[in-house]
Amino acid sequence: MGKRIGMEVAIAAAEAVALCRIDMAAVYPITPQSHIAEHLSDIVHNGQIDAEFLTVESEHSAMSACVGASAAGARVYTATSSQGLILMHEILPIASAMRLPIVMGVCNRAVSGPLNIWNDHSDIMHVRECGWIQLFAENGQEVIDMTIQAFKMAEHPEVMLPALVNIDGFQLTHMIEPMEMPSQEEVDKFLPERKPFAYLHPDKPVSMGCFNMPDIFMETMKAKDMALRNSKKTIIKVWKDWAEIFGREYQPVETYKMKDAEVAIVTMGSMGETASVAVDEMRKAKMKVGLVKIKLWRPFPEEEFKAAVKGCKTIAIMDRAVSFGGVNGPVAAEIKSLFYHEQERPKIVDFIMGLGGRDVRVEDFISMAERAKKKKEDTFEFLGVRE
Amino acid sequence: MRGKKRELPGHPMDRLLRVDRIPHIWCSGCGIGTIFGGVLAAIQKLDIDLNKLAMVSGIGCTGRMAGYIKVDSFHTTHGRAIPFATGLKLARPDIKVIVASGDGDLFAIGGNHLIHAARRNIDMTVICVNNLNYGMTGGQQAPSTPLGFKTTTTPEGSPEEPFNFCYLAAACGAVYVARWTALHIRLLTNSIAEALQKKGFTFIEILCPCPSVFGRRNKMGNALETLKLYHDRSVIKNEIDPKEAGIDLFGEIVVGKFVDRERPTFIDYYRSIVCHETPEDNVIRIAR
Ligand SMILES: Cc1ncc(C[n+]2csc(CCOP(=O)(O)OP(=O)(O)O)c2C)c(N)n1
Ligand code: SF4
Ligand SMILES: [Mg+2]
Numbered sequence: 001m002g003k004r005i006g007m008e009v010a011i012a013a014a015e016a017v018a019l020c021r022i023d024m025a026a027v028y029p030i031t032p033q034s035h036i037a038e039h040l041s042d043i044v045h046n047g048q049i050d051a052e053f054l055t056v057e058s059e060h061s062a063m064s065a066c067v068g069a070s071a072a073g074a075r076v077y078t079a080t081s082s083q084g085l086i087l088m089h090e091i092l093p094i095a096s097a098m099r100l101p102i103v104m105g106v107c108n109r110a111v112s113g114p115l116n117i118w119n120d121h122s123d124i125m126h127v128r129e130c131g132w133i134q135l136f137a138e139n140g141q142e143v144i145d146m147t148i149q150a151f152k153m154a155e156h157p158e159v160m161l162p163a164l165v166n167i168d169g170f171q172l173t174h175m176i177e178p179m180e181m182p183s184q185e186e187v188d189k190f191l192p193e194r195k196p197f198a199y200l201h202p203d204k205p206v207s208m209g210c211f212n213m214p215d216i217f218m219e220t221m222k223a224k225d226m227a228l229r230n231s232k233k234t235i236i237k238v239w240k241d242w243a244e245i246f247g248r249e250y251q252p253v254e255t256y257k258m259k260d261a262e263v264a265i266v267t268m269g270s271m272g273e274t275a276s277v278a279v280d281e282m283r284k285a286k287m288k289v290g291l292v293k294i295k296l297w298r299p300f301p302e303e304e305f306k307a308a309v310k311g312c313k314t315i316a317i318m319d320r321a322v323s324f325g326g327v328n329g330p331v332a333a334e335i336k337s338l339f340y341h342e343q344e345r346p347k348i349v350d351f352i353m354g355l356g357g358r359d360v361r362v363e364d365f366i367s368m369a370e371r372a373k374k375k376k377e378d379t380f381e382f383l384g385v386r387e
Numbered sequence: 388m389r390g391k392k393r394e395l396p397g398h399p400m401d402r403l404l405r406v407d408r409i410p411h412i413w414c415s416g417c418g419i420g421t422i423f424g425g426v427l428a429a430i431q432k433l434d435i436d437l438n439k440l441a442m443v444s445g446i447g448c449t450g451r452m453a454g455y456i457k458v459d460s461f462h463t464t465h466g467r468a469i470p471f472a473t474g475l476k477l478a479r480p481d482i483k484v485i486v487a488s489g490d491g492d493l494f495a496i497g498g499n500h501l502i503h504a505a506r507r508n509i510d511m512t513v514i515c516v517n518n519l520n521y522g523m524t525g526g527q528q529a530p531s532t533p534l535g536f537k538t539t540t541t542p543e544g545s546p547e548e549p550f551n552f553c554y555l556a557a558a559c560g561a562v563y564v565a566r567w568t569a570l571h572i573r574l575l576t577n578s579i580a581e582a583l584q585k586k587g588f589t590f591i592e593i594l595c596p597c598p599s600v601f602g603r604r605n606k607m608g609n610a611l612e613t614l615k616l617y618h619d620r621s622v623i624k625n626e627i628d629p630k631e632a633g634i635d636l637f638g639e640i641v642v643g644k645f646v647d648r649e650r651p652t653f654i655d656y657y658r659s660i661v662c663h664e665t666p667e668d669n670v671i672r673i674a675r
Contacts, residue, residue, distance in 0.1 A: 034525050045543045055547075057530065
């Protein structure tokens with residue numbers, strides 16, 4: 001049986017990684033990820049798990065080392081944030097192209113400049129096309145659960161793709177929360193040993209990373225896209241397995257009080273909790289508002305999202321990154337294109353909020369829902385910015 | 388602070404400081420402030436035209452220097468101070484460029500840039516504060532961490548041999564290489580002044596107490612005790628081959644000016660070979 005614990009979420013993430021019996025972690029420290037790196041090194045050095053901990057000289061090397069180890073058949077983990085994620089960027093699509101099931105924690109933090117260490121989603125939005133499975137955790141429990149689930153999703157023979165878990169920097173990483181830490185037996189039951197399909201071994205040589213000429217490159221890209229799209233089936237199956245063992249259910253898109261909602265607030269990550277408080281307040285005031293939380297960002301859960309907002313007239317999206325010069329924020333871009341072909345499409349109102357650690361309060365969600373409801377057409381605005 | 392503003396007496400360095408940014412973020416007992424004082428004193432001593440001086444830093448506790456000095460400065464991304472400074476120098480060859488950064492910034496994530504700037508002999512002065520770890524992020528292992536010393540990512544002690552920064556910089560072609568500690572403040576100030584007057588890639592490493600993280604992990608006591616260690620263990624060996632100039636916290640900490648030589652700079656070669664401004668043979672002959 002799992003154990004109730006009170007723990008800092010970053011430390012809990014490292015403990016969850018240990019339960020997955022990784023072979024290697026290569027990590028370069030960066031705020032707000034550093035506690036994951038430090039605690040993992042403690043876990044390895046005190047003999048809690050039989051693994052290597054590599055202190056590399058940059059994130060570029062961290063991801064490269066993960067690719068090397070994963071290609072040799074190892075189960076590997078890394079974690080980073082902001083500038084570190086962007087420095088890794090070059091290697092991220094290599095990991096997915098080589099179908100290497102690396103798991104990474106992304107402790108979301110604003111991207112420079114100007115320099116800022118606080119939370120938003122600009123880091124992950126910069127690299128969203130990297131071909132990885134991308135999950136968003138809402139609280140400490142989800143960080144533990146998704147970290148363990150990510151290994152199973154990534155390594156599944158029908159998937160074989162890297163996976164990352166978004167963990168809001170500070171808002172989650174540095175919080176001490178009550179959580180349930182699964183037992184080793186439970187995790188062993190849930191997560192089988194990694195059985196790589198092809199790996200580097202002198203007895204059975206393979207070549208990885210070879211040149212693709214124009215006559216085959218497009219096919220390779222399509223195959224990668226299909227692999228990621230098809231992974232949704234397995235992801236949902238993994239969540240079913242999880243619920244059977246642990247009793248906690250996960251879905252690509254979660255809804256809260258959406259049944260008769262006229263306005264749907266859309267969030268990703270830790271803000272879902274604040275938004276649900278706002279929904280309760282608005283319901284008390286007889287406003288028909290509900291909440292839609294995207295847990296699976298890649299592959300994007302198209303049907304599930306449409307089903308979640310069915311019948312809803314207004315969608316109010318919280319975007320925590322700017323697509324500079326683009327039509328609107330990245331989450332809204334996704335959702336608008338989803339509804340392009342629909343006869344009856346909802347009004348989609350996009351709000352850029354909570355950048356670089358700017359506080360987002362219950363009142364902000366209320367104001368967001370009210371503003372969205374009044375709008376005549378699709379709009380895009382920065383909420384709460386001083387002019 | 389609300390209410391009546393207290394009149395503070397001026398400080399002799401105020402001309403060089405962004406006083407509005409003080410108090411600084413450095414921990415009490417940290418050596419970075421003392422070293423920063425040395426940099427400012429050298430600038431003061433040379434009476435450099437402040438419009439002809441720029442400071443570039445990377446990210447880290449040391450990197451904060453660029454935010455406190457009152458000259459044009461750029462607090463760049465982690466590891467990239469040297470390439471930023473290279474661009475700056477090539478666009479404005481008439482100004483003096485100081486790069487001030489940490490051991491991690493200059494030799495881990497940014498190590499590639501340092502070796503190439505030294506090889507090309509880009510005219511800049513690099514001030515490397517070596518506190519033997521990544522201070523800012525909480526004391527993780529750096530390429531300077533001595534073998535066996537503890538950090539937050541090497542709780543059993545670091546299993547890697549560190550770089551000898553001075554040897555590396557010299558091997559890559561730096562024209563001036565020196566090492567001091569945060570205790571050798573007068574020698575350090577003179578050394579910085581000397582380096583600033585030289586043409587080419589000049590490099591000064593300064594050992595620095597980091598009582599909050601490295602010191603605490605390794606039970607080195609407070610900052611004063613680390614300075615006492617520098618006092619007891621450091622030996623000045625000017626002009627020694629930097630290969631022989633080691634940092635042994637239990638033995639000898641070799642400090643001094645190890646390299647002082649002449650070599651055409653990147654701009655000299657560029658002007659002669661690419662722009663044909665000076666006869667090519669001339670510069671190449673100097674090089675030989
Ligand atoms: C790409 C990237 N990775 C990681 C970091 C986090 N980070 C900030 S400062 C630092 C290390 C600082 O060490 P050092 O350069 O030795 O400076 P010190 O703080 O010790 O003076 C790190 C890893 C970052 N800012 N950017
Ligand atoms: S952490 Fe260390 S290097 Fe950074 S300010 Fe504190 S004492 Fe100085
Ligand atoms: Mg340092």
